[in-house]
Amino acid sequence: xxxxxxxMGVARSNLAEKARQDQQAPSPESPSPRGxxxxxxxxxLLPAIRELVSARQTYGYRRITALLNRKRRxxxxxxxxxxxxxxxxxxxxxxxxxxxxxxxxxxxxFRQASVISRRYDRSAPFQGDGRxx
Numbered sequence: 001x002x003x004x005x006x007x008m009g010v011a012r013s014n015l016a017e018k019a020r021q022d023q024q025a026p027s028p029e030s031p032s033p034r035g036x037x038x039x040x041x042x043x044x045l046l047p048a049i050r051e052l053v054s055a056r057q058t059y060g061y062r063r064i065t066a067l068l069n070r071k072r073r074x075x076x077x078x079x080x081x082x083x084x085x086x087x088x089x090x091x092x093x094x095x096x097x098x099x100x101x102x103x104x105x106x107x108x109x110f111r112q113a114s115v116i117s118r119r120y121d122r123s124a125p126f127q128g129d130g131r132x133x
Contacts, residue, residue, distance in 0.1 A: 001015055001016065037087050037091070039084075042084075042088055045068070045080060045084075045085075045088060046088060046092065048068055048071065049064060049068060049085065049088055049089060049092075050092070052064050052067050052068060053089070061082060061085050061086040061089050062082055064085060064089065065080065065081075065082040065085040065086075068080060068085065
């Protein structure tokens with residue numbers, strides 16, 4: 001392979017990668033050589049995850065994993081990895097997309113109240129926001 005790479009003027013790693021790709025031609029059903037993530041044991045976990053998600057729709061994968069593992073330990077089963085639960089939840093499209101942040105923290109409420117309660121004098125220009133410049 002070294003001689004071929006020297007004659008062609010390319011790196012050996014490129015030739016080796018090309019040879020590997022030719023040997024592992026993807027099937028028409030799956031565009032990637034590895035295929036989609038799927039394990040036979042996921043079929044057992046899916047109903048339990050769906051039950052937990054439907055009862056607690058705002059929970060993310062970590063809290064769902066904690067609840068699922070608590071339930072499995074009571075039944076004497078092995079706990080499940082949180083990454084696996086995430087993959088299953090993403091495959092069934094139930095993962096909560098964004099966390100709800102605290103809408104109004106105490107400081108934010110105070111700031112809003114102080115802006116609202118200001119007294120402006122229309123005759124005096126450039127009153128600013130009350131901070132020293």
